[in-house]
Amino acid sequence: MQKPILEVSGLKKYFEIKGGVFGKKVGEVKAVDGISFSVMEGEILGIVGESGCGKSTAGKSILRLIEPSAGEVKFENKDITNLSAEEMRKLRRNMQIIFQDPYASLNPRHTVEKIIGEPLQIHGMSSAKERKERVKELLEVVGLSAYHASRYPHQFSGGQRQRIGIARALANNPKLIICDEPVSALDVSVQSQILNLMEELRDEFNLTYVFIAHDLSVVKHISDRVGVMYLGRMVELTDKDKLYDDPKHPYTQALLSAVPLPDPDIAKDRIILKGDVPSPSNPPAGCAFHTRCPHAMDICSKVRPEFEEIEDNHFVACHLYGEVQ
Amino acid sequence: MSDLVLELNNLQTHFFTDSGEVPAVDGVSIKVHKGEVVGIVGESGCGKSVTSLSVMQLVPTPPGKIVGGEINFKGENLVNTSEKRMKKIRGNEISMIFQEPMTSLNPLFTIGNQLREAIRIHQKINKREARSKAIDMLRIVGIPRADAVIDEYPHQLSGGMRQRVMIAMAMSCNPELLIADEPTTALDVTIQAQILDLMRNLNDEKDTAILLITHDLGVVAEICDRVVVMYSGQVVEEGTTREILKDPKHPYSKGLIKSLPKIHEREQKLYSIPGTVPKPKMGRVGCRFAPRCEFAFDRCFQEDPELYSIENDRLSRCFLYDQKEGDRTENAEANIGS
Ligand SMILES: Nc1ncnc2c1ncn2[C@@H]1O[C@H](COP(=O)(O)OP(=O)(O)OP(=O)(O)O)[C@@H](O)[C@H]1O
Ligand SMILES: Nc1ncnc2c1ncn2[C@@H]1O[C@H](COP(=O)(O)OP(=O)(O)O)[C@@H](O)[C@H]1O
Ligand code: SF4
Ligand code: SF4
Ligand SMILES: [Mg+2]
Ligand SMILES: [Mg+2]
Numbered sequence: 166m167q168k169p170i171l172e173v174s175g176l177k178k179y180f181e182i183k184g185g186v187f188g189k190k191v192g193e194v195k196a197v198d199g200i201s202f203s204v205m206e207g208e209i210l211g212i213v214g215e216s217g218c219g220k221s222t223a224g225k226s227i228l229r230l231i232e233p234s235a236g237e238v239k240f241e242n243k244d245i246t247n248l249s250a251e252e253m254r255k256l257r258r259n260m261q262i263i264f265q266d267p268y269a270s271l272n273p274r275h276t277v278e279k280i281i282g283e284p285l286q287i288h289g290m291s292s293a294k295e296r297k298e299r300v301k302e303l304l305e306v307v308g309l310s311a312y313h314a315s316r317y318p319h320q321f322s323g324g325q326r327q328r329i330g331i332a333r334a335l336a337n338n339p340k341l342i343i344c345d346e347p348v349s350a351l352d353v354s355v356q357s358q359i360l361n362l363m364e365e366l367r368d369e370f371n372l373t374y375v376f377i378a379h380d381l382s383v384v385k386h387i388s389d390r391v392g393v394m395y396l397g398r399m400v401e402l403t404d405k406d407k408l409y410d411d412p413k414h415p416y417t418q419a420l421l422s423a424v425p426l427p428d429p430d431i432a433k434d435r436i437i438l439k440g441d442v443p444s445p446s447n448p449p450a451g452c453a454f455h456t457r458c459p460h461a462m463d464i465c466s467k468v469r470p471e472f473e474e475i476e477d478n479h480f481v482a483c484h485l486y487g488e489v490q
Numbered sequence: 491m492s493d494l495v496l497e498l499n500n501l502q503t504h505f506f507t508d509s510g511e512v513p514a515v516d517g518v519s520i521k522v523h524k525g526e527v528v529g530i531v532g533e534s535g536c537g538k539s540v541t542s543l544s545v546m547q548l549v550p551t552p553p554g555k556i557v558g559g560e561i562n563f564k565g566e567n568l569v570n571t572s573e574k575r576m577k578k579i580r581g582n583e584i585s586m587i588f589q590e591p592m593t594s595l596n597p598l599f600t601i602g603n604q605l606r607e608a609i610r611i612h613q614k615i616n617k618r619e620a621r622s623k624a625i626d627m628l629r630i631v632g633i634p635r636a637d638a639v640i641d642e643y644p645h646q647l648s649g650g651m652r653q654r655v656m657i658a659m660a661m662s663c664n665p666e667l668l669i670a671d672e673p674t675t676a677l678d679v680t681i682q683a684q685i686l687d688l689m690r691n692l693n694d695e696k697d698t699a700i701l702l703i704t705h706d707l708g709v710v711a712e713i714c715d716r717v718v719v720m721y722s723g724q725v726v727e728e729g730t731t732r733e734i735l736k737d738p739k740h741p742y743s744k745g746l747i748k749s750l751p752k753i754h755e756r757e758q759k760l761y762s763i764p765g766t767v768p769k770p771k772m773g774r775v776g777c778r779f780a781p782r783c784e785f786a787f788d789r790c791f792q793e794d795p796e797l798y799s800i801e802n803d804r805l806s807r808c809f810l811y812d813q814k815e816g817d818r819t820e821n822a823e824a825n826i827g828s
Pocket of ligand 1: 180181194195196197214215216217218219220221222223379445
């Protein structure tokens with residue numbers, strides 16, 4: 166399973182901020198500011214980070230649902246950053262996305278049959294009868310029933326709607342699915358149903374997931390490796406056990422220590438960070454975390470630390486571990 | 491007991507909608523003592539927010555109405571109290587923090603304006619003194635640039651900063667009870683840790699009783715002394731935080747806790763409760779959880795279980811804890827959790 170299916174290098178997405186009467190560019194939001202990582206075939210790579218750190222933007226830029234500002238994305242060894250719209254459209258049957266909000270991501274005026282059948286039609290299944298069969302099959306795969314096909318999204322609960330979103334993503338047997346907070350809007354008892362379903366589907370169809378979330382327990386549960394983002398940058402990436410047992414980056418350490426655990430017996434030394442996350446339109450110079458970092462040194466406000474492999478398969482962007490200390 | 495701050499007694503709050511009557515809060519009893527932090531947990535729609543709005547007499551009417559029960563606050567029943575009296579109580583004797591702090595801060599006034607007013611109601615000091623006191627309060631709750639923020643408007647602050655302002659307000663009012671409805675749900679974990687820390691200080695230093703509403707059992711473990719679990723408009727279990735998290739009794743609480751992915755454990759597969767949370771409706775017979783309960787037996791579909799007392803203050807709304815069911819209880823105890 167050590168073959169990379171997705172390779173992202175130096176990916177950036179800057180959004181322009183326009184202002185004034187003429188709508189001139191007055192600044193930019195550095196939503197994703199140079200991230201690099203690979204995803205192996207069959208693996209689940211978790212991406213965590215706080216609100217606004219660029220997780221969704223990264224996910225959408227990888228699929229080119231929004232155009233990246235810089236960087237390269239390779240899918241199965243092929244650079245996809247310069248593919249034409251038509252070529253990209255064809256490729257998307259292999260690369261799908263599931264969104265956080267099961268309410269907003271389904272067209273309320275379409276039946277479930279139409280919602281799930283649409284990607285089938287786009288990718289060439291022209292026979293209505295064949296599509297009907299496939300929709301029925303997909304509904305059963307995600308734990309719904311064939312009779313649900315004629316219903317509308319509002320007739321389903323949040324968890325059921327997420328199942329519909331998953332069925333749609335699975336329609337064309339994709340290889341990679343980017344899951345953007347697929348369980349964040351769900352109640353605990355429904356969340357575990359969907360997480361189990363996603364794991365079963367991964368095994369059954371040999372899928373690869375990039376699993377974006379802000380809940381660190383959920384990401385730990387489902388992922389093989391986990392990457393941590395802060396202000397548009399990847400600050401740490403390694404196997405999930407290494408990351409949770411021995412976090413290296415000061416931000417990862419603080420983030421993990423802040424998670425409240427539902428167990429009164431686990432005593433915790435909490436690192437309480439001061440202040441708020443700075444704005445990505447004006448990120449601090451050097452290490453973006455230096456304004457809140459308990460270990461910040463002189464160099465941290467001047468030089469941006471490289472994202473480097475400091476131990477086997479353990480990437481960290483922090484001067485504490487770099488050569489230039 | 492004299493140190494009882496709040497006592498909900500069989501509270502019933504219903505909504506009268508086009509599609510019928512909804513018993514959102516269906517006979518809820520909860521006690522909160524001085525200095526105590528009580529958590530209400532449950533999944534969305536189980537009636538947590540309507541319970542807290544009822545205490546503040548802020549249920550939107552119509553369609554909502556308190557149709558039965560009592561809300562005793564320091565011995566005074568708040569149900570049907572005059573709006574004039576409630577205005578005095580709100581913000582002074584009972585403070586409230588909502589999930590979205592924008593709803594409780596007035597968008598038209600500066601932070602300083604609102605904070606100063608709150609301070610001046612309680613202390614006879616002039617405007618200038620109140621201003622410098624307000625800046626101090628903002629610093630205490632960890633707001634950077636407090637002397638500038640005081641002249642800013644709520645929309646200029648981040649969610650975490652607004653929540654801290656709400657806590658600063660609550661602290662300056664020195665209320666007897668703080669009701670916090672999902673105060674950290676919209677916030678990131680590092681900011682959540684700051685806010686929970688502040689709430690804990692408020693409780694420690696001023697002995698303020700706190701009624702904390704949340705769906706996050708981690709937050710409960712952090713800060714609550716006692717926990718009430720709600721399901722579909724009813725209280726289904728009550729106990730100390732340790733009892734509920736380590737040794738839940740009601741099949742629903744057991745399932746809920748087992749469904750959580752644990753950061754320190756490695757599970758192959760998560761436990762999951764089949765089905766979904768039902769919407770409260772009128773005329774239901776039997777245990778609300780029966781359709782999803784792996785221990786349900788005939789009686790569960792025919793009668794409503796009461797809150798059976800297990801030991802001391804431990805309560806469980808489940809027939810398995812009815813003495814009459816003897817053997818069945820033991821069998822279930824042995825099977826649950828396996
Ligand atoms: N279309 C856009 N125009 C301008 N700025 C944007 C746009 N989309 C996102 N941003 C900004 O980019 C940054 C990253 O946003 P993104 O949605 O990727 O964050 P996220 O990590 O997914 O956050 P969340 O956890 O809240 O979903 C934010 O500051 C956001 O405000
Ligand atoms: N304004 C309203 N009109 C009608 N029904 C309502 C209203 N507010 C709440 N409800 C219903 O009351 C029940 C409990 O809601 P709520 O207390 O908000 O749940 P939660 O536990 O998520 O806070 C739900 O079934 C909800 O749909
Ligand atoms: S580079 Fe410096 S500021 Fe950044 S995380 Fe490391 S020690 Fe902290
Ligand atoms: S009363 Fe019956 S259905 Fe309800 S929780 Fe107990 S065993 Fe389950
Ligand atoms: Mg997002
Ligand atoms: Mg609520």
